[in-house]
């Protein structure tokens with residue numbers, strides 16, 4: 001199973017220009033709103049047409065501008081799960097699922113619908129209309145409809161964006177289970193990095209219609225190659241950086257020198273560290289220990305984000321904050337300890353850009 005995409009499309013104020021390929025693993029497309037994620041899916045599905053380029057699914061050319069090939073949607077064998085599910089409101093669950101397979105023999109069609117209803121665990125609700133289903137159930141019907149055509153590629157466009165947190169976690173688990181039995185290519189679009197991290201093995205990071213990073217999900221999250229890809233994969237702490245030696249840099253906004261595990265290129269621009277990767281220092285002798293003072297905190301029900309200013313920055317009366325994300329438990333142990341606190345940036349966790 002293989003999908004190969006190399007497409008360009010120009011619109012007023014926006015240019016899409018991407019090239020990537022993917023096989024049977026789930027590929028995530030991560031990008032901010034307006035970065036071109038849906039447009040890529042629409043071009044693969046045949047709903048939108050690139051200006052130039054090629055799209056090849058397994059050994060079939062879906063689109064080739066030079067050879068003037070542009071297969072219609074229904075011949076592409078591509079299943080599309082839209083952001084808002086786009087179920088037909090006047091059709092029952094079974095008719096929605098069977099919509100794309102009306103050309104099949106009646107008995108086959110009934111068998112496929114039955115199998116898909118079972119897959120999404122909606123037995124007994126076949127005669128219901130979409131407005132008689134919960135958001136999560138509607139989404140499962142939309143997934144069943146996309147899979148009923150037995151697609152070689154499945155395109156999922158922000159399938160969880162309309163769900164609340166509880167249902168979202170539940171659906172992520174369910175979708176992963178359903179997809180584990182699916183043999184085709186899957187593209188999963190979202191701007192939610194947690195979803196990408198838990199669902200996708202590989203990742204393409206998009207910004208303004210261009211690819212900022214691609215590779216294994218873990219690898220891109222731990223070593224994003226650009227500032228934008230680091231931000232999109234959740235890094236909130238950055239400082240401009242100056243090369244000092246192959247394994248030492250100066251983080252100018254934070255007023256500290258840092259040792260690194262990875263060799264630093266002379267043209268280094270930024271250093272970053274994830275908010276959850278900061279640690280309390282156990283001894284002064286460790287690498288990359290610095291002193292920080294509390295500026296303020298923000299809380300969620302389970303985590304606390306501590307906004308710190310390094311001691312040097314405080315003296316310079318600068319205010320480049322460092323975010324440190326910790327558990328509530330850790331915060332309750334930390335908050336009454338005398339300041340400045342001694343923290344460290346583990347050399348292995350530094351992101352070098």
Ligand SMILES: Nc1ncnc2c1ncn2[C@@H]1O[C@H](COP(=O)(O)OP(=O)(O)OP(=O)(O)O)[C@@H](O)[C@H]1O
Pocket residue numbers: 011012014031032033034035036037038039040191
């Ligand atoms: N028909 C169109 N005419 C002009 N510009 C368009 C058209 N369709 C999309 N765009 C622009 O193309 C860009 C990419 O849109 P796209 O819907 O692919 O973004 P996205 O990354 O999926 O965003 P979101 O996460 O908000 O859905 C946007 O800047 C959008 O305004």
